[in-house]
Amino acid sequence: MTSGFVIRKNQYYDSIFLMGISKRISDVPGVQQNAVLMGSETNKGLLSSIGIQDAQIDAAQPNDLIVAVIADTPEIVSEVVGKLDEYLLGGVQVATTSNPHSLGEGLAQKPNANLAVISIPGEYAAREAHKALEAGLNVFLFSDNVSIEDELSLKQFAAEKKLLVMGPDCGTSLIGGVGIGFANVVRKGSIGAIGAAGTGLQEFTSQVHNAGLGISHAIGTGGHDLSNQIGGLTIFSALDALEADPQTKVITVISKPPGAKTLARLIERFKTCAKPEIGCFLGVRAEIKDTDTFQRASTIDEAVRLAAKIIGGETASNETAFTPAELELISQEKAAWGSEQKYLRGLFAGGTFCYQSQQIFRDAGIVIHSNAPLESKYKLADSHRSLEHAVVDMGADEYTVGKPHPMIDGTQRKQRIMAESHDPQTAILLLDFILGYNASMDPVGELLDAIIEAKKIAQKHSGYLSVVASICGTDGDPQDLNLQSRMLQEAGVIVFHSNARAAIFCGELLKGY
Amino acid sequence: MQTKIDELLHTPLIVINLGLRKFAESLEEQEIEVVQVDWVPPAGGDKDMLDLLDQLL
Numbered sequence: 230m231t232s233g234f235v236i237r238k239n240q241y242y243d244s245i246f247l248m249g250i251s252k253r254i255s256d257v258p259g260v261q262q263n264a265v266l267m268g269s270e271t272n273k274g275l276l277s278s279i280g281i282q283d284a285q286i287d288a289a290q291p292n293d294l295i296v297a298v299i300a301d302t303p304e305i306v307s308e309v310v311g312k313l314d315e316y317l318l319g320g321v322q323v324a325t326t327s328n329p330h331s332l333g334e335g336l337a338q339k340p341n342a343n344l345a346v347i348s349i350p351g352e353y354a355a356r357e358a359h360k361a362l363e364a365g366l367n368v369f370l371f372s373d374n375v376s377i378e379d380e381l382s383l384k385q386f387a388a389e390k391k392l393l394v395m396g397p398d399c400g401t402s403l404i405g406g407v408g409i410g411f412a413n414v415v416r417k418g419s420i421g422a423i424g425a426a427g428t429g430l431q432e433f434t435s436q437v438h439n440a441g442l443g444i445s446h447a448i449g450t451g452g453h454d455l456s457n458q459i460g461g462l463t464i465f466s467a468l469d470a471l472e473a474d475p476q477t478k479v480i481t482v483i484s485k486p487p488g489a490k491t492l493a494r495l496i497e498r499f500k501t502c503a504k505p506e507i508g509c510f511l512g513v514r515a516e517i518k519d520t521d522t523f524q525r526a527s528t529i530d531e532a533v534r535l536a537a538k539i540i541g542g543e544t545a546s547n548e549t550a551f552t553p554a555e556l557e558l559i560s561q562e563k564a565a566w567g568s569e570q571k572y573l574r575g576l577f578a579g580g581t582f583c584y585q586s587q588q589i590f591r592d593a594g595i596v597i598h599s600n601a602p603l604e605s606k607y608k609l610a611d612s613h614r615s616l617e618h619a620v621v622d623m624g625a626d627e628y629t630v631g632k633p634h635p636m637i638d639g640t641q642r643k644q645r646i647m648a649e650s651h652d653p654q655t656a657i658l659l660l661d662f663i664l665g666y667n668a669s670m671d672p673v674g675e676l677l678d679a680i681i682e683a684k685k686i687a688q689k690h691s692g693y694l695s696v697v698a699s700i701c702g703t704d705g706d707p708q709d710l711n712l713q714s715r716m717l718q719e720a721g722v723i724v725f726h727s728n729a730r731a732a733i734f735c736g737e738l739l740k741g742y
Numbered sequence: 743m744q745t746k747i748d749e750l751l752h753t754p755l756i757v758i759n760l761g762l763r764k765f766a767e768s769l770e771e772q773e774i775e776v777v778q779v780d781w782v783p784p785a786g787g788d789k790d791m792l793d794l795l796d797q798l799l
Contacts, residue, residue: 241782243762291783328780335758335779342777343750346769348761349781356792357760357781366758367750371765391745407755407772410765446751470747666768 230261233306234276234297235313236285241267241292242317244350248633250296250316252640259305260298266631268293269350271374275631291350332360346409347396348372354397355379362387362394369409370396370451377458380451384462393466396451400427403434403447410449411636413665414705418443420536421477421504423467425450425484426511428579428663429529431701432728433483433509435665436533438703439726440544445476457488461495472502479539481507481532485584492517499523507535511584512603527592528585528729549733558723559737567692570656571742573597573735574649575620576642578635578672579701579728582661583622586732590618593736600625615649618739620659636668639675646676650683650694656742657695658683659735661728662717664702664710673700673713681720695738696722699731 242250244266251265262279266272268289276286281297289295298309329335336342345361347354351374358368362383370383375397387394395402395409401424402409406417413431415438424430427449434447448471450463464482471477480502487495487510496517499506506523509532517525526532530548537544551559573590577583583601590597600612601622609616612627623635623642635642642660649655658680662672669675680696687694698717702710717724725731757776759766766778784792 241780245762245764328778330780330782331784332758332760332779332781335760335777339756339758339775339777342756342758343746343753344755344757346757346759346761346765348759348765350783352789353783361758365746367746371762391747393747393750404755405751407774408768409757412768466747470745470751473748474751666771667764 230299230301231303231306232281232297232299233303233310234281234283234286234295235310236268236289237294237313239292240294242294243348245633245637248638252633252638253316253319254296254298254309257305257309259301260309261301262299263309264295264297264631266295267291267350268295269352271352272631332357332364336364342366344369344404346371351375351397355383358383358394359386362390362392365390365392367393368395369402369449370394370399371410372396373398377453377456380453381459381462384459388462388466393448393470394463395449398453399449399451401430401447402449403444405446406444408666411663411665411667413438413701413703414707415703416443416705417445419445419476419478419540421445421471421474421480422447423450423464423471423480423482424448425452425455425464425487426581426584427452428701429483429509429511429581429585431579431663431665432529432581433481433532435701435703436530436727437536438705440533440537440542442537442540442542445474446471452485455484455487455491455495457490459491461487461491464495465498468498468502472504477504479505479507479536481509481536483509483529483532484511485581486510486512496523505539507532511581512588528589530727530729548729551734551737555734559734562693562695562723562738565693566656566695567653567687567690569653569690570687570692572615572652572654573618573620573657573659573739574615574652574655575659576645576649577620577622577661578624578642578663579661580622580624582699582701582728583620585728586620586659589729589732590736593739595736595739600627615652621645636663636672638669639672643676643679646679646683650686653690653692655687655694656692657697657735657738659731660696660698661731662698662700662702662713664700664706664708664713666707668708670708671713672708673716677716677720680722684721696720697725697731697735697738698722699725699728701728
């Protein structure tokens with residue numbers, strides 16, 4: 230095994246582009262590992278962790294491109310390094326002189342802009358977001374790794390200026406029907422939503438669309454907004470705006486567990502809100518009483534049903550009941566398992582789906598381990614190794630630092646599916662697929678071979694692998710929802726259009742195990 | 743009084759996109775006016791220099 234690297238001074242590319250190049254290099258036969266990144270301190274640390282160290286790398290600047298390769302032979306390393314220009318050109322992102330290079334230059338071109346969408350490395354993001362607020366722009370801040378102190382300071386400044394900061398770490402919003410970041414194609418309507426849980430907001434808005442209804446606005450806040458440190462500064466601004474918005478008839482809030490103080494203030498605020506509210510606080514065990522205007526939903530599906538009812542729409546009346554056909558399917562699947570098979574393994578691209586699934590299993594009395602557990606005592610010692618019943622958030626930091634998120638690229642999930650299939654105790658594989666703008670154009674296609682192979686491996690062990698999946702998406706999404714769904718079904722996967730339904734189905738499969 | 747947040751919800755979006763080009767492309771697909779900023783770390787990414795520049799400007 231041998232390694233090599235090349236540094237290109239003052240060649241800056243965005244992270245998604247670089248991950249695409251990295252993926253192409255990883256497909257070269259004989260390449261064991263590679264890194265294609267900018268020379269920030271964090272990235273230099275990553276290189277060091279895979280054994281790539283050199284004085285030239287130490288001296289590289291955040292504007293410098295570094296490509297490092299570990300391969301079987303020095304010839305392969307030279308070949309990759311020699312072909313770098315080809316890879317960069319093939320990636321299509323050609324630097325243009327016409328595009329502006331700073332926020333100020335951008336504003337000079339569009340002085341009437343009303344929103345800055347910021348997805349630059351976290352260490353610079355707060356600075357640019359602050360500049361955008363100073364210029365009177367609302368901000369959608371996709372970048373993560375922004376400190377809680379910076380987040381608080383940005384949000385306090387935004388509150389003074391009566392501007393909105395969606396994020397940091399905000400994956401999705403729908404403003405007046407327009408999807409920002411990772412968003413599904415959803416019709417306009419009268420249901421408003423606020424989400425501190427990115428894929429939770431995508432699931433809610435997609436299900437509203439799939440029920441024939443529509444969304445006025447869905448405002449992402451970033452995952453820390455409801456913490457006691459931030460105090461829900463964005464959520465309260467969003468609530469004021471949706472309360473004043475004539476299109477919005479009902480407001481739904483979806484989040485992972487909020488800080489207790491912030492939750493109490495939010496519930497107080499609901500009491501003075503002129504519109505009906507639905508609250509879906511995943512993972513919260515404490516009782517929250519319904520009022521004349523507020524109703525609590527235990528799952529995203531229930532939130533959709535309650536919101537639909539308020540505006541006179543209809544959805545399935547009961548999220549937990551099974552049809553006779555589903556009950557038949559459950560007994561068939563269980564009957565096919567081998568004697569050793571008994572555990573569920575969930576591999577998620579969506580953090581909220583990992584979370585909601587755990588809540589559903591907990592409520593069904595099933596002990597479940599995770600790298601992102603509801604209770605710390607069930608934390609997996611090693612995220613890369615499942616224990617008994619386990620669900621893994623594969624969008625967590627340990628999988629995504631320097632590597633593409635599973636919503637964009639299925640490589641890591643594919644590898645994990647194969648690993649789980651070699652465990653003779655695995656009985657159920659639970660997966661999620663997320664469609665919409667900016668997500669992989671073929672999320673099912675990326676995992677399909679692995680799913681089919683995993684089922685074959687179970688057969689070799691005289692068993693049968695149940696594969697259950699949920700698809701978050703709509704018929705308007707660029708990926709073709711029906712085709713994605715059909716590809717799964719043809720491979721013997723049981724498909725739901727709701728993560729909650731998929732998890733409840735798995736809970737029923739596990740009864741008696 | 744109408745705030746800039748209310749305006750954001752009621753007027754067409756006009757976006758300045760700093761960073762991932764895919765985000766600008768998906769907004770253009772939705773017929774939104776977008777300026778793509780090919781952002782590069784200012785001052786070569788030197789944070790001390792950035793702080794100094796912020797104080798001067």
